[in-house]
Amino acid sequence: MKLDKVLKQLGIDKNNDGAATGIKWLKAGGEKIDCYSPVDGKHMATVTGVTRKNYDAVIEKAQAAFPEWRMWPAPKRGEIVRQIGEALRKYKEPLGQLVSYEMGKSLQEGYGEVQEMIDIADFAVGLSRQLYGLTMHSERPRHRMYEQWHPLGVVGIISAFNFPVAVWSWNSFIAWVCGNTCVWKPSEKTPLTAIACQNIIADVFKANNVPEGVCGLIVGARETGEWMSNDTRIPLVSATGSTRMGKAVGAAVGARLGRALLELGGNNAIIITENADLNIAMRAAVFGAVGTAGQRCTTTRRLIIHENVYDAFKKKLVAAYKQLVIGDPLSEVTHVGPLIDKDAVQNYLNALAAIKKEGGKAVVAGGVLEGKGYGSGCYVKPCIYEVTNDMAIVQHETFAPILYIMKYKSIDEAIAMQNNVPQGLSSSIMTLNMREAEQFLSHAGSDCGIANVNIGTSGAEIGGAFGGEKETGGGRESGSDSWKAYMRRQTNTINWSDQLPLAQGIKFHI
Secondary structure, eight states: OOHHHHHHHTTOOSEEEOEESSSOBOOOEEEEEEEEOTTTOOEEEEEEEEOHHHHHHHHHHHHHHHHHHTTSOHHHHHHHHHHHHHHHHHTHHHHHHHHHHHHOOOHHHHHHHHHHHHHHHHHHHHHTTOOOOOEEEOSSTTEEEEEEEEEOSEEEEEOOSSSTTHHHHHHHHHHHHTTOEEEEEOOTTSHHHHHHHHHHHHHHHHHTTOOTTSEEEEOOOHHHHHHHHTOTTOSEEEEESOHHHHHHHHHHHHHTTOEEEEEOOOOEEEEEOTTSOHHHHHHHHHHHHHGGGGOSTTOEEEEEEETTTHHHHHHHHHHHHHTOOBSOTTSTTOSBOOOSSHHHHHHHHHHHHHHHHTTOEEEEOOOBOOSTTOTTSOOBOOEEEEOOTTSTTTTSOOSSSEEEEEEESSHHHHHHHHHOSSEESEEEEEOSOHHHHHHHHSTTSOOSSEEEESSOSSOOOTTSEEOOEETTOSOOEESTTGGGGGEEEEEEEEEOSSSOOOGGGOOOOO
């Protein structure tokens, strides 16, 4: 990839301001953020973060734009999103390359992330004509009752480095067709992809005379997210990241009685039964465990394997891991790229030390890769360890390609092991037995927000609601009726009679 060419195509300079009110960029004036690629350690560009003054200016513009934007008919707002989808198709290749180079995921995953943005744009366009309410029968004669949905106002979006653009689109595209304005705080680890998206969208907004402030951008560190979480001008904050971060955001937003939509950590398991197709199970497990170098919230972290197929499946895993190509993610043959930075590498090493201390047994040993092609210091070995589910390190999510394997005897035991972690995002069972599959999906089955049969834990489609339970936060984004999170419900009753009967038969004479 020729970085300079890609940056030019996406309108990015070597020095960028990290504050925008939509079409206009502001002089940020805050701290400098140097962007280094985890692929080769090279300096990509410098971004100037926002000051509190810039932040307030962006929020004020978003507030000012809301009264006009909410009055645009929803299908007309959908037309803007449709044009954004077309623009993303035009820029899919350079934007996908930038995602890969800035974040470190494979090139195919980089392209896939941009495709996910295109898909959610298509979904949102259709949704703009389907923001349905309900009608109800009133107990009072000649009365009509119904529900309708109204936009909230300014939606704050805090996104994580591992999906630097897709998760933002899940929130913003749907929030826009609902009539909200948005302010985006991307991860300070991946600001360039956010600036690229802002440039792409600004062209569409300008061509359609969209009010200034419908899409704001603020680049900054943790403090910027704290401003957003405590800001009473933002009725909804949608935050994606670690459970620790989500607890802080949820507490701050809750203290002011705002709404928080949280998509946090996962500790996802695949149950592999003795009735599984082991070849399909192996492919699902390996992609789930090593895709994005284990840095997905839906990454497969645990394999719960029936004792009768445990040894055979372990052999398949070891053989598959020997075939993995680790290196430059922009190469078409690479399976595993780097971790995001050296802090992530240290967390990986800390986890390996904890596994060893707690008695975990290496099946495929981990370690940091050095030498030619690994100069950034961010490349690690995907590894497999035999453990027990109750180990402290197994209960914890490490954002790295570490896979834990363990045995079970009965399906009840397997489901209990699957559920016995603090997180509850994604889960899977591999079985050709209908009874096992149905039990896994029943009230007595998986306690996760996502439960799959004969596919892995990662790779969710945008048509379904995405999110999880317990320490995953309880939020839902993307498909289904997730749009309701970005709106307020209103119940309306219309009396078209010449009387005033009261509900519950109450008599009031005056």
